[in-house]
Amino acid sequence: MIKNLWFLRGLRKGIRTEKFPEENPVEIALWSTELIGEGNVECPVDAIVDGQWNFEKCIFCRKCTPSFAPKGNINIFRVRNNEPAFRKSFHLFPFDSGACGACNAELHNIASPQYDMTRFGIFFTNTPRHADAIVIMGVWTQGMKKALDLALDAMPGPKLVIALGSCASTGGIMGKGALENEKYDVIIGGCPPNPYTILSALEKARGD
Numbered sequence: 001m002i003k004n005l006w007f008l009r010g011l012r013k014g015i016r017t018e019k020f021p022e023e024n025p026v027e028i029a030l031w032s033t034e035l036i037g038e039g040n041v042e043c044p045v046d047a048i049v050d051g052q053w054n055f056e057k058c059i060f061c062r063k064c065t066p067s068f069a070p071k072g073n074i075n076i077f078r079v080r081n082n083e084p085a086f087r088k089s090f091h092l093f094p095f096d097s098g099a100c101g102a103c104n105a106e107l108h109n110i111a112s113p114q115y116d117m118t119r120f121g122i123f124f125t126n127t128p129r130h131a132d133a134i135v136i137m138g139v140w141t142q143g144m145k146k147a148l149d150l151a152l153d154a155m156p157g158p159k160l161v162i163a164l165g166s167c168a169s170t171g172g173i174m175g176k177g178a179l180e181n182e183k184y185d186v187i188i189g190g191c192p193p194n195p196y197t198i199l200s201a202l203e204k205a206r207g208d
């Protein structure tokens, strides 16, 4: 029954791919954007120190509200190294080192008709041998260490290593980052990151 309702809704609305980034995002999840505020507040992951907010650590628990609040800036990412060779086609190999599933879901979302990553020339690949970038989600876990090392070794150069979400970059609230922070070429903030942030970061990762 529910499936039928979704089907009818789809027929009524049609498939609408957003015009982002030429136009503003249609439906942004505010609580996955930059937090702005002041003062030292209690933060379970020390994402606010001396009044400075650190997107790599924030898990968006909202404990700092109302001193800090989201204002809608989706550009919460860091690009240490970009690779213009990937401007025309950019193949991503998703890797779950110990994620809760939400980063995975948001990464999957960028392939949906609403965001349609293929219009940017971005694709998923299921083998690191065909990957331009590995997108790592989740904290460091012993069980996935060997698989991660093998995947990184199997990728041809040039290549980019991307952290998606606070777990992969800093360990979030659960542990330590999947790799040492300085090993990432790109760090995408959020817990989980929203699709607009992911697409914007991927664009910058190839020098656009």
Ligand code: SF4
Pocket: 035, 042, 043, 044, 045, 046, 047, 048, 053, 057, 058, 059, 060, 061, 062, 063, 064, 065, 068
């Ligand atoms: S939302 Fe939570 S994790 Fe993020 S800065 Fe505020 S208190 Fe820290």
Ligand code: SF4
Pocket: 098, 099, 100, 101, 102, 103, 104, 137, 138, 139, 164, 165, 166, 167, 168, 172, 190, 191, 192, 193
């Ligand atoms: S960063 Fe947040 S959403 Fe992503 S895996 Fe960690 S806990 Fe889950």
